[in-house]
Amino acid sequence: MQHTLPVIAVNGVIDAQVSPLDRGFAYGDGVFETCKLQNAKIPLWDLHKDRLIKSCEKLFIPIAIDVLETQLAELISGLSIADTQNAVVKITVTRGQGGRGYSVPTLVTPTIVIGIFPAVNYPPHYFSDGITVRYCKQRLSVNPGLAGLKHLNRLEQILARAEWNDGSIAEGIMFDTRERLIEGVFSNIFLIKNGEIFTPDLSEAGVSGVMRRFIIETIAPKAGLNIQVKSLYVDDLLNADAIFLCNSLYGVWPVANLIDEKVLSFPIHKITCSLQDLITEALAS
Amino acid sequence: MQHTLPVIAVNGVIDAQVSPLDRGFAYGDGVFETCKLQNAKIPLWDLHKDRLIKSCEKLFIPIAIDVLETQLAELISGLSIADTQNAVVKITVTRGQGGRGYSVPTLVTPTIVIGIFPAVNYPPHYFSDGITVRYCKQRLSVNPGLAGLKHLNRLEQILARAEWNDGSIAEGIMFDTRERLIEGVFSNIFLIKNGEIFTPDLSEAGVSGVMRRFIIETIAPKAGLNIQVKSLYVDDLLNADAIFLCNSLYGVWPVANLIDEKVLSFPIHKITCSLQDLITEALAS
CATH class of the missing domain: 3.30.470.10 (Aminotransferase class 4, branched-chain amino acid transferase, N-terminal domain)
Structure with missing residues (x-):
């Protein structure tokens, strides 16, 4: 049956x-x-x-x-x-x-x-044209003993996800209680600046995503790129040349628009596209 | 049936x-x-x-x-x-x-x-002679949106309670990630100093206990006492004249011993005893 x-x-x-x-x-x-x-x-x-x-x-x-x-x-x-x-x-x-x-x-x-x-039917243009994201007011708590784990204590994500109903907003960006940029509600985040790639250090807050690890350890090296894991803040986000998110289900989504006081637009960087291609190729084989 | x-x-x-x-x-x-x-x-x-x-x-x-x-x-x-x-x-x-x-x-x-x-059969001498407590290494995370609530995200308490197996230790004392004294694993905490009573402010971390509220709002006023709710630290604990814990099941337990680098002993204060008596009386009626 x-x-x-x-x-x-x-x-x-x-x-x-x-x-x-x-x-x-x-x-x-x-x-x-x-x-x-x-x-x-x-x-x-x-x-x-x-x-x-x-x-x-x-x-x-x-x-x-x-x-x-x-x-x-x-x-x-x-x-x-x-x-x-x-x-x-x-x-x-x-x-x-x-x-x-x-x-x-x-x-x-x-x-x-x-x-x-x-399967979740995400709109295909999320992948090709990028998504619109917003900030979450809800903060992620700092807890080194639980950081990185995908544990079942997820009220912070629930409260964060409940902050918006607008279907045109695909993800929310979360900071920890020390105002460090950490992740999306269901994604990890990467910033591109002057050809370098950065992603938040998750040793005190956040979920250490499988796709994030795959990008850092396998995909970026394949592209000849090195990803720097460090503490990042809202200014790093605002000053980035480009932003992308990732998780195991959707792979990589570029961020096209960030809703701040006004809507900030970001281009889709060639690095993001090449990482998308390398992931698709690696997972098809 | x-x-x-x-x-x-x-x-x-x-x-x-x-x-x-x-x-x-x-x-x-x-x-x-x-x-x-x-x-x-x-x-x-x-x-x-x-x-x-x-x-x-x-x-x-x-x-x-x-x-x-x-x-x-x-x-x-x-x-x-x-x-x-x-x-x-x-x-x-x-x-x-x-x-x-x-x-x-x-x-x-x-x-x-x-x-x-x-019912839990706590040893009766916990109530009369006080208990032995230890510090927990596990910190409580700071999260104003969730602080005070008795929600189901309790991994911090589980990790804290798993730090000791010694049956002679009745409770563990918890601090938040900003090193503020917050509560016990399953209790709230009060300090007595120079005849004044203090209990940690729980607006950023901790569970706002029912017995804690009953003591602050009903029992202490009955005894002509005022309880000060404020940020407290390890030094406040160490310099207290006496310490007591409370919850809805056991009422009030005096702290007799605190395991630090050496064991610190605290007397059972007459204020603690009078609060115990007033609670017993109030709940019997």
Whole structure:
């Protein structure tokens, strides 16, 4: 029997539910990954897996990654071929069931939820012509122990995303409580200035994205470029020659317009285009 | 039929489960209350309810408080008389089911989970002789938009509570990332110095506890005392004449020992004892 999307499995059981005692529900005590499914495979799976394992280590959640990979493969194998061509996979791992308080249970059996959702149909011109972004008022908190992790404590993103309803605005730009530029609500950010590329240091706030890592470690070097990771501020943004965002689902979007007191326009830089081309090429192979 | 503890109801249905698409599970998108159940009633329910309503407002979760109160009353009415005498009620309200992303659904049907758990048997000498506390390395993040709320993003508390296993340590003291004294992992904190009482300002970090509010607004005035809410630091803690902690379950615990480089001992102040007496009296009536 083939499943229709969305299909969601809890610990390998399709359509199962989770306990209200699950620590994911009680405290956001877990992590997640959002991945693209393309030709029945997850591009950059090794990077997703690496972040998942490291995040679980940091939160000392004893994830059995082989069990997770088996469940994932089984779920994908139950899809129609059409659905495997282009979909979204969301993997959530929590510390499983626990008692009422914050203490970590002595025996932890993590909960693994794998959901496969229809692809998001972003307008193709986001990729080619760039997007319009705005600033978010909501700040990201500074917390070195949790920075970088894609954990389940996401109220800041929810409040930030709720700041606008205007469908012409594709993303919101977020700063931390120390007014450092950090990321988009669901993207990482890069600035181009005088032919150099910069991206915010995420050691104190933000989510260390898989596509961001792929660009820094693989794509930029292929293009003969070096990306500088450092603290950036609003002035760096305003003085940039060009801006682009990235995530695992959409790849790279140039920023065409930034809504400040007035709308600031940015050109689509040839570096952005060449990175887009290199990513498309790398993920097609 | 009488239920045995714990008994947990999801949207009024005992032993029901929650969807993996629930935003509480996905993002910690919700709030909770932990209350004492005593003689079939929740002491300070009006304050719990007030915080719940205000927290939901701040997160724009459209909670139907009358529905919640009906479910709570029904659940309590199903308990044995013995269980109603002394138990713990945990109420969780989330934004309900949603899609994959951070965007708030157009139509929100909150999930209400009410659990009644056996009372925690804290050693009686915690109340009379005071407790031993330690510092937590984990810092609380600064976030004015979320400060004060008892929301479901609790990874900081989980990491803090996981720092010690020594059963002789009853609580951990937490500072924010700006090194301000904020609270205990599951308590609020007060300092006594030269007959004056101080408690940390929680407008940028921390949970605004119901017992803390009751002490500030009702109990301290009854004792002819005024409590000063302000920014406090580690030196204020070290130079205090006495320290006490509070929450809705245990009331007030004096701090007898603070583990610093060496163990610092604090006396049990007569102010602490008189506040304990006034709380006991107020909640018995």
